[in-house]
Amino acid sequence: MVDGETIGERVAALLAGHDPADRLEFLRARFDAGLAWVHFPEGLGGLGAPRELQQVVERELAGTPQLDTGVQAIGLGMAAPTILTFGTEEQKKRFLRPLWTGEEIWCQLFSEPGAGSDLATLGTRAVRDGDEWVVDGQKVWTSGAHHARWAILVARTDVDVPKHRGLTYFVCDMHAPGVDVRPLRQITGEAEFNEVFLTGVRLADSLRLGEVGDGWRVAQTTLMNERVAIGGAPVRRGGGMIGLVADTWRSRPELRTHDLHQRLLRLWVEADVTRLAGARLREQLSAGQPGPEGSGMKLSFASLNQALSGLDVELRGEEGLGYDDWTFRRSDSVDFFGRGPGYRYLRAKGNSIEGGTSEILRNIVAERVLGLPSEPRVDKDVPWKDLPR
């Protein structure tokens, strides 16, 4: 049984044997010591320990090199749990360590111009050719593709069956010939996401994750984890976006009005109860995969972040009329909290779209948590190739 004490010993041994000044070497050693994600199996960066013990590790290693959770978000939050659940032993050994240390960045090639919420209609084709697959199609809104070494990819491998059944899940080599990444400028002025054109991209069959035709089920694991990753991040009391706004409020009494005060207090309460619900969910989750409840946390995170970032701009009055920088540039990482208030306000608009829109998440809560009947489905039994597009 791994407990807090074992973890303490491991941490001590890690610190004794490795110099945190060498960032990469230290992170690799931390992974090898099973202190990357303690709930993962031994040999894969973990100790097979209860998930909540991760907090102990984070506390003990707070002063050592940290991951860049912005640029590594998709790898850590989505690729890793999916590889862990569906990958072969070779795939796990090959991908997880450089993913965790940040040596290899990941992106997510799911959405397409014609398939967003209705992801299962996607049309990017993967056709088998001996030991390889040949991939053709176009993906869109791909965050961080410009940094990525690898991608998780869902493609259509059978057009003759209904949409959910003809999909297969791959790891895509972003350095393979035929992968073309083009920046897409967004509402904030920068390009955090991209269009990705895939033309005759050849992927070895060893890059397939899960069975042929089972891509939808594999993707579900990714999506559930994505929602927890976006909405379920631990925040301390008064931290995150409410902390930013509260600091302005405290330090600038001249900005205070009664109306804003009432709104701030309401949002303070909402931020606190949302934080507590996230903490409670993590306690429940201490082992096992996130369920549809995680969608609820993402839903509340999105509306709260939007309300708070909107209040922040308004609170600042004159300063709220300005903007830090409209330069068109490729962003370094995903950052909901950085930069100026105008940027945060605009970036927060994505919180209710990325990783499943709030409408889709409400459907998921209603159907899978509350057990309400689904709406009539007109496309359920129609082969994908016969669907109107």
Add this chain to the structure above:
Amino acid sequence: MTLLYTEVEEELRASVRDLLADRCGPDAVLKRVESASPYDMDLWKTLSREIGVAGLLVPEEYGGAGASAREAAVVLEELGRAVAPVPFLTSSVLATRALLQVGEKDLIQELASGETTAALAVSLAASPYRPLPATVTVTDRGTLSGEVRAVAGADVADVLLVPVGTALYRVAAEHVRIEVVPSLDLTRPIATVTFSDTPGEVVGHLDARKVLSFGAGLLASEQLGVAEWCLDTTLAYIKERHQFARPVGSFQAIKHRMADLWLDVVRARAAARNAADLLAAPPVPDAAAAVEIEAASAVAKSWCSEVVVHVAEEGVQLHGGTGMTWEHPLHLYLKRAKSTGIALGTPGAHRDALAVLADLPAPA
């Protein structure tokens, strides 16, 4: 420290729920609240004798169960789920907490058994953050005179605990006029309590803010129970009720509202658990910890007050015509919801308190 329920708490919940299912179904509550004695004192005696709820917060040395706010919160959740007309909140939480605070030892033993019932003679609408209105005074002869309105649990109390200034007086109910007035919440009636030359005895000095804040933090758990019943009942109804050849629960406009209600209730549960957990800690002299505890109660009570009313109101709406009928128990829950929203500080009062507790000062 956990926001989940412990095994012991789940066992306590199961025994309270079983008993309430037997003795306090919606039909029984409806019939009772229309009778001359809306409180179910037989049920109360059983709850106290068999499960020991009356003495939950009383230390073992005084004949209680020596449990904490966490267990009391679980009982409140179940009593809320059943809108049970019993004086747990008024006698076993508010009055008991006041006696514990002043260090009284005799009456508390009687309360612990459930054989004697007490009520704190303050308005149910009293806010922890305002001084209690001075409507009762001490005469030259040392007797009490004056009145307190909207006192819950007074009509079934054997003893009234009356704050006058910082003193807490103990008064026997037979020396007091207690007049039940029609109340919005049929399951927790209120009364006007009148003192005229009433003999009383000082039992100690009371910090009313602390007691009321404790009560408010725990009332959030009762509100959670009320909200959960409304959510579950509405969910069952819209799955079964068909219009336009479909269950009405299959329409997205309805599903999305239900998803939002669920999320509100999920957060209410986390907030109520957090308050109960912090209130369960033994009293500490540390000022920062005291602020944190009070803030947790204020957050829980303000959030749960709004959620419970919203869920109950949506419940009535989504039941259509059925929701407006007297036969359907939903109205009992709506009435309980709305009145608990006012009780022990409105949501706005608790948010205003947070301005100080969380250092978010109002404009000058």
